[in-house]
Amino acid sequence: MRTIAALAAVVAAGCAPHQQRAGLQAVSLPDLSRMVPSAQTQIRDSYKALTQKIATRSTTVVELADAYGEFGKLLMAADQRDAAKPCFLNAQTLAPADFRWPYYLGHLHRKNGDLSNAVAAFERALQLKPADVATLVWLGNLHLDEGHPAQASPRFERALSLQPSSRSALFGLGRVALAEQQYTRAIENLEAVLRQDPQAAAVHYPLAMAYRAIGDTKQAEVHLRLREDRQVLPADPLIVELETLLESPQTYESRGIQALDNKDWPEAEALFRKGLELAPDHAALRHRLGTALYMKGDVRGAEDQFEHVVRTSPGYHLAQYSLGVLLQTQGRHAEAIEHLSAALKTKANYTDARLRLANSLRHVSRAADAVLHYDQVLVEAPDNTEARFNRAIAFVQLHRYRDARNSLADAMQTHPDESLFAHGLARLLASAPDDTVRDGARAIALVQMLLKKDQRTLDLGETFAMALAESGRFDEAASVQRDLLRGAEQSALKAVVPRLAHNLAKYEHREPCRTPWTTDELP
Amino acid sequence: MPKRGDWFVDRALETGLDFVHFNGASGEFFYPEILPPGVALLDYDNDGDLDVYVVQGQMLGAGKSLTDALLPPPARSLPLRGRLFRNDLQVRDDGSRVLHFTDVTAQSGIDARQYGLGAATGDIDNDGCVDLLLTNFGTNQLFHNNCNGTFTDISRQSGIEDKPGVAVAAAFLDYDRDGWLDLYVGYNVNYTLENGTQCPNVAGVRDYCPPRTYGGQPDRLYRNVGHGKFVDVSAAALAGGTFGPTLGVSTADFNGDGWIDIYVANDGVENLLWINQRNGTFKETALLSGAAVNELGKPEASMGVDAADFDNDGDEDLFFTNLTGEGHDLLVNDGAGRFEDVSARSGIGPASLPYTGFGAAWFDFDNDGLLDILTVNGKVALEGRANGKFPYDQRKQLFRNLGDGRFEDVTGKAGKAFALSEVGRGAAFGDIDNDGDTDVVVANNSGPVRLLVNDVGNRSHWLGLRLVGERRDMLGATVAIVRRTGPTLRRRARADGSYASANDPRVLAGLGRSTEKPTLRVRWPDGRTEEWDNVAIDQYITLTKGGGQKRP
Secondary structure (H helix, E strand, O other): OOOHHHHHHHHHOOHHHHHHHOOOOOOOOOOOOOHHHHHHHHHHHHHHHHHHHHHHOOOOHHHHHHHHHHHHHHHHOOHHHHHHHHHHHHHHHHOOOOHHHHHHHHHHHHHOOOOHHHHHHHHHHHHOOOOOOOHHHHHHHHHHOOHHHHHHHHHHHHHHHOOOOOOOHHHHHHHHHHHHOOHHHHHHHHHHHHOOOOOOOHHHHHHOOOOOHHHHHHHHHHHHHHOOOOOOOOOOOHHHHOOOOOOOOOHHHHHHHHHOOOOOOOHHHHHHHHHHOOOOOOOOHHHHHHHHHHHOOOHHHHHHHHHHHHHHHOOOOOHHHHHHHHHHHHHHHHHHHHHHHHOOOOOOHHHHHHHHHHHHHOOOOOOHHHHHHHHHHHHHHHOOOHHHHHHHHHHOOOOOOOHHHHHHHHHHHHHOOOOOHHHHHHHHHHHHOOOOOHHHHHHHHHHHHHHHHOOOHHHHHHHHHHHHHHOOHHHHHHHHHHHHHHHHHOOOOOOHHHHHHHHHHHHOOOOOOOOOOOHHHHO | OOOOOOEEOOHHHOOOOOOOOOOOOOOOOHHHHHHOOOEEEEOOOOOOOOEEOOOOOOOOOOOOOOOOOOOOOOHHOOOOOOOOEEOOOEEEEOOOEEEEEEEEEHHOOOOOEEEEEEEEEEEOOOOOOOOEEEEEEEEEEEEEEEEOOOOEEEEEOOOOOOOOOEEEEEEEEOOOOEEEEEEEEEEEEEOOOOOOOOOEEOOOEOOOHHHHHHEEEOOOEEEEEOOEEEEOOHHHHOOOOOOOEEEEEEEEEEOOOOEEEEEEEEEEOHHHHEEEOOOOOEEEHHHHHHOOOOOOOOOOOOOOEEEOOOOOOOEEEEEOOOOOOOOOOEEEEOOOOOEEEHHHOHEEEEEEHHOEEEEEEEEEOOOOOEEEEEEEEEEOOOOOOOOOOOOOOEEEEEEEOOOOOOEEHHHHHHHHHHHHOEEEEEEEEOOOOOOOOOOOEEOOOOEEEEEEOOOOOOOOOOEEEEEEOOOEOOOEEEEEOOOOOOOOEEEOOOOOOOOOOOOOOOOOEEEEEEOOEEEEEEOOOOOOOEEOOOOOOOOOEEEEEEOOEEEE
C-alpha cells in the first residue's frame, strides 16, 4: 500500500503543470489498511484514475475537476472527511461553476460541525444554483443551528416559494417561529407539515413545545406521545448518490437498514444480498437478510438465514435470538428455548432474550424456571411490565395464587397507568381456585375502575362476569356473559365462543368460574 | 478583563501531580476504554485544602498483558491503581502560594485496582471526614475516611455493592431531608468483555460501538438509613422511569419547591428529570419539562452535566455536553422546572458543534459574577480521521458568560493549556490553591492529568463559603448573596455534576468590582433558612447551620 502511495506521489509530482497552474492543494491516499478489501480497491482505483488524469497533458480542466471531485466523493462516502476536503477544494478551484463541489463541501463542513465554513460553501452553491431547494433548506437549517432564525427565515420562505409542497421548508419555518418564541405561528406551520404528511413524526416534539409554551399541556402531551426520532430533510439526490457510492458490506448493510426503516422489504433484501456477495461470512448482514425476509413474509427463508448464521457463527447472539423468536411465534418452544439459551450464553445480560426464554419455559410447563428468569429480567429492567405480568402468570401456572395476587397488587402500585395489572388482579380475585385469594367485591371495584377508563374489551367483560359470579350475582354475570357471547358471534370471534359458552353455562347453574385463564388465553 | 499572561496555566507536573492514565486498549475496542477517567477534589485530611484522587484503568481482555497495550503506561504509573495525591499547599506571609502534591495512595489504604471510571465524594456518616465512592467497570467501591489519613473499603457492609456493571456517574444527596447523604449511582451500558459485537464504519474500519449496541443498565438510588448504611430503594423511589446509559448526574432543586431533584444525562436516549415527590419517591418528568431531548426531539449523547443559576434569575439552569455535530445544550429554567433549549441562541451550541464534550461545569472563572463554562473534550469515534493509535483527541473549550444570555468562546485567550489536543474526560472544579478563584483538574484518557491553575479570577473580588451542618459539607444547600449594588447571586454547594468527577463542595462566588459586604441567605437541604449580614469578602468563611439568623 505504501508503495502505491509513494508511486502516486511521484506521479502527482510529475504532473506539476496542473498543480502549479491552478494552485491546487496536495491530495494523497489516506491509510486504507484497516478498510475492507472492496473499499480499498475502489479507493485505490479512483486515486489511480485521478493521478492518471493529472499526469495526462491532454486532460481538460473540467475533466481534472471531475476526477478530484469523484475521488473526494468516494473518500467522503468512506468517512474520510479530512482526506476528502482538499479534493473538493481542488475541484471547486478548477471548476468554479460546478454546483456540486461547494455543495459537497458544505455537507463536509456541516458534518464536522464547522458551521461558518458550511454556510459559506452552501452560499457559493446557491450562487450557482439559486433555485435549489435542498441548498436553501440546508442553509436555513444551518442558520438555525447558528442561533440566527432571522437569517434562516428567508431561506425557508424562498424554498417554499419554489416548491410549495416542501415539508422541510415548512418545518424550518415552524422551527424559526419556535426559536423566535412566536408560538402560535410555530403551531400553524408545524400543524401544516402534519397535514401534508401525517407520518412526519419529527414535527411532534417541537409542536409539543409550542403547545406547552401557550399553556396547552394536554395538546403538548398528545404530541409528545407521538414523537419519533426522525428528521424532516429535503430531497437530496447528490447525497443519495454519495451514500450509494462505496462498495462495502457496511454500506449495503446501512442502506439495507434504511430500507427496513422505510418498510421496503424487497429493497432491503436486495441490498443485504449484495453485501453478502462481498462478504459471504458477514453474520450481521445475513442476520439482517433473515429479518428482511421475515418482514416480507418469507418465514421459511428467514429461518434458513438465521440457521445459517447460528451454524457458522454460534456466538452471534442476535441471530440466536431472532431464530428463537421465530420458533417461538410458531409455537416451537423447545427449539426456541435452545436458541434463546444460546443467545444468553453469549450475552448474559441480554434482557429481551431472557424474557422470551422465560415465556417459552412457561409454555413447556417449566414455570418455576421461568420465574427465575423473570426475576433476573426485573433486576436488569425493573420497569419491564411484560416480565412483571408474565411472572404473575407463571405463579398462576404454579398454583401460587397468593404470590400472583401480591405480585399484581405491587405492580399496580408501581405502574398505576398500566391497566393490565389491575385487570390481571381483578381476574385473579374473581376466579382463583385458592379461597384465600378471591375477593369478588374488590374484583368488581377494579373492573369498574377500568371501565371508567374506557377499557371496554371482551376480556374485561369476561372478568366482570367472573367477578359478579364470585359475588353471588349469577343472574347479572350470566347477562353480561350472554352479551359477550352475542358480540363474539357477531364479530366472528369463533375461537372464544366455546369458552364464553362454557362459563355462561356455569353462571346459569349458579356456579362461579375457577379458571382465571385458560391455556389458550395465556400470554 | 486585564491582560496579564495566560488565564490558566497547567502546573500538574511541576507540583507533583504526576499521573498518566492507562485505558487498557489493545485494539479490541472494548467499550469501557473510551469512558474514563474521572477525578475527585476532596479535602480528605481536613487541612483546608483540596486533595486529588484520580481513577486508573487496567489491561482489558482475557489473557492480555501490558505488552499487548496500544499505549503502554509509563513505568512510574505502575502498579496500576487509582491514586490519591495530598495537597501540601503552603501560603507564605506575603500571600504567595507554593503548591505541591504528594502521592499518598500507599498509606491511604485506598486499594483501587478495578477498572476505574469515576468518583464521587460525600461524608456518609456525618463524622466530619469526606468519604470516597469509586465507580468502576466491575463493582463499585466505597471508601470510608477514618479521619486519620486512611480509608477503609466498606463497599460490602455499607450495602452499595452491586453486581458488576459499568457505573460512571454518581452523586451524594439528602433527598429525604433526614440529615444523611443518600446516593444515586448512574449506570452506563449492559456490557461484558465477552460481548464481541464489532462496529466498523462504512469502509469497514473498526471503531468503538455506540451505547445503543449494548443498551442501558438501570441506575440505583440508595437511601442512607444512618451512619453510612445504605438500602437500595430504586424500585420504589424511581418507579416508572426508562433508564438509559447514564454518563452524568446533577442534583438540584429544579422546580423550586425546596426539595432536591435529580437530573440524569443519558447517552443516546432521553435524559431523565426525577422530581422529588417529598415522600421518598421521585416522578420522572423530563419530556414535558423540555429536558429530555434536543429541540428537534432527538436524544443526544449527554455526557457531562451541571446545574446552576447562570442567568441570576433564581433557578437552576442546565448545561450538558454532547457528541460532535450535536452541540452542547443549554436549557433555561422558568423557575418551575420547565426548560427552554437556548443552546443555539446562547452561542454555546454552534461553537461546540465540532467537539465531543465530557467534563464540564458552571464556574465563574473571572469572578465577574457571571457563571461561565469550561468543557474538556475528546471524541468517541474516528469521525473521518484515520491515523493514530488512539485518535480521539480534541481541545478544551472555555465559554465566557456575557450576561445577556449569550456566551463567547474565549478558548483562544485562555492560555497554552487550551491549545493542547487530548482525549479529555473528567474535570473537577475547585480552588486548589485557596486564592479565591476556581482551578480545574482535567483527567485525560491515555494521557497525563492537567492542573489548570486559574491566574485571572482573583483579580476581581470574591467570596468563598463553606456551608456546614451535621459536621459535614451540606451538599445541596443554596446561598443567596444579596447585594444592593448588584444582582443577587444564587449558588449551591455541590460536589456532583461534570463527568465522572467530584468538585470542591465550597461555594466560590465572583463579585466583580463590588466591595460591598453582602447579606447571605442560606437555605439548608432540610428547608430551613438562615441569614448572615454584612459578611466580609475576599476570603473563605464557614457558615455553620444554626449559626445565622433564622428566616421563614
